[in-house]
Amino acid sequence: MSATDLALFARILIGLTFAATVVGKLRDPASFGDAVDDFKIFVRRAVRPIATTLIVAEAAVCVLVALPGPGPVAGLGLGLAGVLLLAYTAALGTVLARGMTLGCNCFGASPRVVSRHDVARNVLLLCGAIGGLVAYVLAGPHHAYDAARLTLLAGTATAATLLLANFADVVETVRKPMSAE
Numbered sequence: 001m002s003a004t005d006l007a008l009f010a011r012i013l014i015g016l017t018f019a020a021t022v023v024g025k026l027r028d029p030a031s032f033g034d035a036v037d038d039f040k041i042f043v044r045r046a047v048r049p050i051a052t053t054l055i056v057a058e059a060a061v062c063v064l065v066a067l068p069g070p071g072p073v074a075g076l077g078l079g080l081a082g083v084l085l086l087a088y089t090a091a092l093g094t095v096l097a098r099g100m101t102l103g104c105n106c107f108g109a110s111p112r113v114v115s116r117h118d119v120a121r122n123v124l125l126l127c128g129a130i131g132g133l134v135a136y137v138l139a140g141p142h143h144a145y146d147a148a149r150l151t152l153l154a155g156t157a158t159a160a161t162l163l164l165a166n167f168a169d170v171v172e173t174v175r176k177p178m179s180a181e
Contacts (some may be wrong), residue, residue, distance in 0.1 A: 004139040010132020011065040011074055012157035014081045018061040024108020025055050035105035075136045082129040089122040117168035
Protein backbone atom coordinates (compact mmCIF):
# COMPACT_ATOMS: atom_id res chain seq x y z
CA MET A 1 0.00 0.00 0.00
CA SER A 2 1.45 3.33 -1.04
CA ALA A 3 1.34 6.54 1.00
CA THR A 4 -1.28 7.80 -1.43
CA ASP A 5 -3.44 4.72 -0.80
CA LEU A 6 -3.01 4.98 2.96
CA ALA A 7 -3.93 8.67 2.92
CA LEU A 8 -7.10 8.00 0.93
CA PHE A 9 -8.02 5.02 3.14
CA ALA A 10 -7.63 7.21 6.24
CA ARG A 11 -9.66 10.02 4.69
CA ILE A 12 -12.52 7.63 3.94
CA LEU A 13 -12.29 5.90 7.34
CA ILE A 14 -12.24 9.16 9.28
CA GLY A 15 -14.88 10.77 7.07
CA LEU A 16 -17.32 7.88 7.43
CA THR A 17 -16.71 7.55 11.16
CA PHE A 18 -17.27 11.23 11.82
CA ALA A 19 -20.30 11.25 9.51
CA ALA A 20 -21.80 8.48 11.65
CA THR A 21 -21.09 10.41 14.85
CA VAL A 22 -22.57 13.64 13.47
CA VAL A 23 -25.74 11.92 12.25
CA GLY A 24 -26.15 10.11 15.57
CA LYS A 25 -25.67 13.28 17.60
CA LEU A 26 -27.96 15.36 15.38
CA ARG A 27 -30.77 12.86 15.92
CA ASP A 28 -30.85 13.99 19.55
CA PRO A 29 -28.51 16.93 20.19
CA ALA A 30 -29.95 17.53 23.67
CA SER A 31 -28.94 14.01 24.66
CA PHE A 32 -25.39 14.69 23.46
CA GLY A 33 -25.35 17.92 25.47
CA ASP A 34 -26.51 15.96 28.53
CA ALA A 35 -23.73 13.44 27.94
CA VAL A 36 -21.12 16.22 27.75
CA ASP A 37 -22.53 17.61 31.01
CA ASP A 38 -22.42 14.15 32.63
CA PHE A 39 -18.68 13.97 32.04
CA LYS A 40 -18.30 16.85 34.54
CA ILE A 41 -15.40 18.41 32.65
CA PHE A 42 -16.95 21.79 31.82
CA VAL A 43 -18.93 24.30 33.84
CA ARG A 44 -22.63 23.88 33.21
CA ARG A 45 -23.18 27.15 31.33
CA ALA A 46 -20.48 26.17 28.80
CA VAL A 47 -21.84 22.67 28.08
CA ARG A 48 -24.37 23.49 25.33
CA PRO A 49 -22.03 25.76 23.34
CA ILE A 50 -19.23 23.19 23.67
CA ALA A 51 -21.51 20.33 22.60
CA THR A 52 -22.64 22.35 19.58
CA THR A 53 -19.04 23.25 18.72
CA LEU A 54 -18.02 19.60 18.90
CA ILE A 55 -20.77 18.57 16.48
CA VAL A 56 -19.84 21.39 14.09
CA ALA A 57 -16.15 20.41 14.31
CA GLU A 58 -17.03 16.79 13.54
CA ALA A 59 -19.07 17.91 10.53
CA ALA A 60 -16.12 20.05 9.41
CA VAL A 61 -13.90 16.95 9.51
CA CYS A 62 -16.33 15.17 7.17
CA VAL A 63 -16.27 18.03 4.68
CA LEU A 64 -12.51 18.62 4.83
CA VAL A 65 -11.48 14.99 4.30
CA ALA A 66 -13.97 14.62 1.45
CA LEU A 67 -12.75 17.59 -0.59
CA PRO A 68 -10.58 16.52 -3.52
CA GLY A 69 -7.39 18.12 -4.67
CA PRO A 70 -3.74 18.49 -3.83
CA GLY A 71 -4.09 21.36 -1.33
CA PRO A 72 -3.85 21.08 2.45
CA VAL A 73 -7.60 20.84 3.02
CA ALA A 74 -7.82 17.07 3.58
CA GLY A 75 -4.73 17.25 5.76
CA LEU A 76 -6.47 19.86 7.89
CA GLY A 77 -9.43 17.52 8.21
CA LEU A 78 -7.23 14.65 9.36
CA GLY A 79 -5.46 16.97 11.79
CA LEU A 80 -8.75 18.25 13.22
CA ALA A 81 -9.95 14.66 13.55
CA GLY A 82 -6.77 13.84 15.46
CA VAL A 83 -7.30 16.75 17.87
CA LEU A 84 -10.93 15.76 18.47
CA LEU A 85 -10.05 12.10 18.95
CA LEU A 86 -7.29 13.00 21.39
CA ALA A 87 -9.71 15.16 23.40
CA TYR A 88 -12.45 12.50 23.31
CA THR A 89 -10.02 9.78 24.34
CA ALA A 90 -8.79 11.88 27.26
CA ALA A 91 -12.39 12.57 28.33
CA LEU A 92 -13.28 8.87 28.18
CA GLY A 93 -10.13 8.04 30.12
CA THR A 94 -11.03 10.50 32.88
CA VAL A 95 -14.50 8.97 33.16
CA LEU A 96 -12.97 5.52 33.60
CA ALA A 97 -10.29 6.78 36.00
CA ARG A 98 -12.96 8.43 38.16
CA GLY A 99 -15.03 5.23 38.18
CA MET A 100 -18.03 6.94 36.62
CA THR A 101 -20.75 4.89 34.94
CA LEU A 102 -22.32 6.91 32.16
CA GLY A 103 -23.10 6.77 28.48
CA CYS A 104 -20.57 7.76 25.85
CA ASN A 105 -23.03 8.95 23.20
CA CYS A 106 -20.09 8.79 20.79
CA PHE A 107 -22.39 7.74 17.95
CA GLY A 108 -25.52 9.31 19.38
CA ALA A 109 -27.78 8.41 22.29
CA SER A 110 -27.07 4.91 23.53
CA PRO A 111 -27.55 2.92 26.73
CA ARG A 112 -23.99 1.55 26.42
CA VAL A 113 -21.73 2.90 29.17
CA VAL A 114 -18.19 4.15 28.62
CA SER A 115 -15.71 1.28 28.63
CA ARG A 116 -12.09 0.62 27.85
CA HIS A 117 -13.31 -0.54 24.43
CA ASP A 118 -14.35 3.03 23.64
CA VAL A 119 -10.87 4.24 24.57
CA ALA A 120 -9.26 1.50 22.44
CA ARG A 121 -11.52 2.37 19.49
CA ASN A 122 -10.56 6.02 19.76
CA VAL A 123 -6.87 5.17 19.99
CA LEU A 124 -7.18 3.11 16.80
CA LEU A 125 -9.00 5.96 15.07
CA LEU A 126 -6.40 8.42 16.36
CA CYS A 127 -3.68 6.23 14.85
CA GLY A 128 -5.66 6.23 11.60
CA ALA A 129 -5.92 10.02 11.60
CA ILE A 130 -2.25 10.55 12.42
CA GLY A 131 -1.09 7.84 10.02
CA GLY A 132 -3.34 9.27 7.33
CA LEU A 133 -2.01 12.78 7.93
CA VAL A 134 1.60 11.59 7.69
CA ALA A 135 0.78 9.61 4.54
CA TYR A 136 -1.06 12.62 3.10
CA VAL A 137 2.03 14.79 3.60
CA LEU A 138 4.37 12.11 2.20
CA ALA A 139 2.15 11.34 -0.79
CA GLY A 140 2.62 14.81 -2.22
CA PRO A 141 0.50 15.95 -5.14
CA HIS A 142 -2.92 14.49 -5.78
CA HIS A 143 -3.00 11.21 -7.68
CA ALA A 144 -5.79 9.89 -9.86
CA TYR A 145 -7.34 6.56 -8.91
CA ASP A 146 -8.72 3.94 -11.22
CA ALA A 147 -12.22 2.69 -10.36
CA ALA A 148 -11.03 -0.72 -9.11
CA ARG A 149 -8.44 0.74 -6.70
CA LEU A 150 -10.87 3.36 -5.41
CA THR A 151 -13.58 0.73 -4.91
CA LEU A 152 -11.19 -1.53 -3.00
CA LEU A 153 -9.99 1.29 -0.72
CA ALA A 154 -13.53 2.58 -0.14
CA GLY A 155 -14.86 -0.90 0.61
CA THR A 156 -12.04 -1.68 3.01
CA ALA A 157 -12.40 1.66 4.78
CA THR A 158 -16.17 1.15 5.05
CA ALA A 159 -15.69 -2.29 6.60
CA ALA A 160 -13.13 -0.87 9.04
CA THR A 161 -15.53 1.94 9.94
CA LEU A 162 -18.32 -0.53 10.69
CA LEU A 163 -16.00 -2.64 12.85
CA LEU A 164 -14.73 0.39 14.77
CA ALA A 165 -18.18 1.92 15.23
CA ASN A 166 -19.26 -1.37 16.82
CA PHE A 167 -15.91 -2.13 18.45
CA ALA A 168 -17.24 -3.03 21.91
CA ASP A 169 -19.76 -5.47 20.41
CA VAL A 170 -17.08 -7.00 18.17
CA VAL A 171 -14.69 -7.49 21.12
CA GLU A 172 -17.43 -8.96 23.31
CA THR A 173 -18.49 -11.34 20.54
CA VAL A 174 -14.94 -12.52 19.88
CA ARG A 175 -14.26 -13.00 23.60
CA LYS A 176 -17.33 -15.16 24.20
CA PRO A 177 -16.51 -18.84 24.41
CA MET A 178 -17.90 -20.92 21.62
CA SER A 179 -20.90 -22.95 22.77
CA ALA A 180 -20.62 -26.67 22.24
CA GLU A 181 -23.65 -27.93 20.36
